[in-house]
Amino acid sequence: MNHAGDAPDDLLSRLRQFHSDYFPLHQQRFQDLVSQGQHPKTLFVGCSDSRLVPYLLTGAGPGELFIVRNVGAFIPPYDGSHGLHGTMAAIEFAVLHLHVERIIVCGHSHCGAIRAAYEGVSDEAIALKAWLKLASEALLPVQPGAEAFRRTEQRAVVLQLERLMDYPMVRRAVEEARLTLHGWHYVIEDGEIHVFDALRGGFVAASEASNSGTGPYRPYVDPDAPEQATSL
Numbered sequence: 638m639n640h641a642g643d644a645p646d647d648l649l650s651r652l653r654q655f656h657s658d659y660f661p662l663h664q665q666r667f668q669d670l671v672s673q674g675q676h677p678k679t680l681f682v683g684c685s686d687s688r689l690v691p692y693l694l695t696g697a698g699p700g701e702l703f704i705v706r707n708v709g710a711f712i713p714p715y716d717g718s719h720g721l722h723g724t725m726a727a728i729e730f731a732v733l734h735l736h737v738e739r740i741i742v743c744g745h746s747h748c749g750a751i752r753a754a755y756e757g758v759s760d761e762a763i764a765l766k767a768w769l770k771l772a773s774e775a776l777l778p779v780q781p782g783a784e785a786f787r788r789t790e791q792r793a794v795v796l797q798l799e800r801l802m803d804y805p806m807v808r809r810a811v812e813e814a815r816l817t818l819h820g821w822h823y824v825i826e827d828g829e830i831h832v833f834d835a836l837r838g839g840f841v842a843a844s845e846a847s848n849s850g851t852g853p854y855r856p857y858v859d860p861d862a863p864e865q866a867t868s869l
């Protein structure tokens with residue numbers, strides 16, 4: 638237990654550092670964001686993984702990203718069930734109220750959610766078990782290894798983009814060219830995002846890509862899939 642006068646714990650030290658070191662340098666920006674409100678142009682849907690740091694990757698600062706994160710960066714199906722769906726609520730808010738211009742779905746290498754989708758989770762994790770089914774269509778009928786995990790992580794991103802298009806407000810905005818969808822796969826060990834390019838039919842390293850995402854939406858055909866006819 639900590640008493641007054643004891644050395645502050647590590648987390649408290651960091652809170653104090655933010656207030657004393659970072660905040661004074663950016664105070665005006667925060668005050669503008671309060672007086673004028675937030676107007677982020679981007680909804681970032683990312684995996685909860687601690688190694689994925691959206692602000693670092695995109696160079697964004699306060700007010701630029703509206704973020705929702707969950708296990709796997711999954712999009713639940715638009716089912717009209719009026720359930721307590723945090724991710725769905727965030728998408729509705731971002732598109733209908735904030736009028737974001739981009740939605741990024743960002744998966745990553747070594748994703749525990751994708752691995753767990755293959756290997757299963759504890760019986761006690763009932764919500765997690767159900768949630769991981771949102772990746773099942775991306776799984777490959779193989780004994781998973783490093784290459785299969787990577788491809789599954791990428792296929793899962795594209796699958797979520799397809800589910801996003803089932804959201805009426807998303808489809809409407811995309812079709813009216815008010816909104817673009819971007820599928821990203823972050824390779825932690827390389828420090829590089831690979832962006833899904835629908836025109837090239839796959840993921841392209843940002844260093845070689847001509848855009849930051851899919852642009853015009855098209856069904857994805859996995860070039861390595863045994864059956865070329867399937868969209869996923």
Ligand SMILES: [Zn+2]
Binds near residue numbers: 710747749750
């Ligand atoms: Zn992950």
